[in-house]
Amino acid sequence: MAVQALQSSGVGLRRILAHFPEDLSLAFAYGSAVYRQAGPSAHQENPMLDLVFTVDDPVAWHEKNLKKNWSHYSFLKLLGPRIISLVQNNYGAGVYFNPLIMCDGKLIKYGVISTGTLIDDLLNWNNLYIAGRLQKPVKIVSMNENVVLRSALDKNLKSAVTTACLMLPESFSEEDLFIEIAGLSYSGDFRMVIGEEKAKVLNIVKPNVAHFRELYGNILQEDPQVVYKMQQGRLEIDKSPEGQFTQLMTLPRTLQQQINHIMDPPGRNRDVEEILLQVAQDPDCGDVVRLGVSSIVRPSSISQSTKGLFTAGVKKSVIYSSRKLNKMWKGWLRKTP
Secondary structure, three states: OHHHHHEOOOHHHHHHHOOOOOOEEEEEEEOOOOOOOOHHHHHOOOOOEEEEEEEOOHHHHHHHHHHHOHHHOOHHHHHOHHHHHHHHHHOOOOEEEEEEEEEOOEEEEEEEEEHHHHHHHHHHOOOOOHHHHOOOOOEEEEEOOOHHHHHHHHHHHHHHHHHHHHOOOOEEEHHHHHHHHHHHHHOOOHHHOOOOOOOHHHHHHHHHHHHHHHHHHHHHHHOOOEEEEOOOOEEEEOOOHHHHHHHHHOOOHHHHHHHHHHHOOOOOOOOHHHHHHHHHOOOOHHHHHHHHHHHHHHHHHHHHHHHHHHHOOHHHHHHHHHHHHHHHHHHHHHHOO
């Protein structure tokens, strides 16, 4: 499985994990504190470590975590684990973040998501929020033997390759592919205009091409529609209508539905397969797919950020946003002659 390339045995990460309740189906770390990035993140001292914990039973997990780490939570802790879990599952992208936490001498932010919600996002791209983070190199700290979760992680990577290939020309470089893949979860994200540095995707990919290659190499070699010239770092994809239709038919369900919504005028109600056949023959097929991805990411990025005001609290939200804006501002200053 391609996901095996992500495995990590970092002692420092496991030490941090020891401060939290067990019963995790998956725990992973991501971001500039884990993999070096170019741009403003390259000059950060002690960047915040980003973590995601996947749990089978959010109510039980939050109940234990409130006993161990009461101070991590906003005012919502006063309402108890059931309300916290309700906010986690029913608003935004199904993840509950506690930012700006000092843990084992390290500043961290951690998100909690239910195993079922994550599997659904990995397979169907309901909001492409945590699934999008898992399309880039991460360090897996802990993972149990959940076969369905492991299969969904692999399917998410394959879907990322297919989607990116549909948006690229017939021939392209490895770096071109990895830039498209890394950009999927930022497509339509309002934070790319407000707060996040616009060159973020390039800054993620350029220092980490080898990690992307490790993550996607086997998938590219096994994909029957891709010619992967590994030594030259070049790829070719079948751009015939038949080839594109095959690729479109394997896209995650929510992306297919968004493409259908974009292409099908009100009142016609054609089925998804008919719409995808039309898109496959359209010279602007890649642009339609890109619009479909944006229409998934945009609402989830807005709703999840709004939710952060409640889960993090106003004070932490202001501090966290200020850190993001400061990083963007420093990057702009370095580019200015």
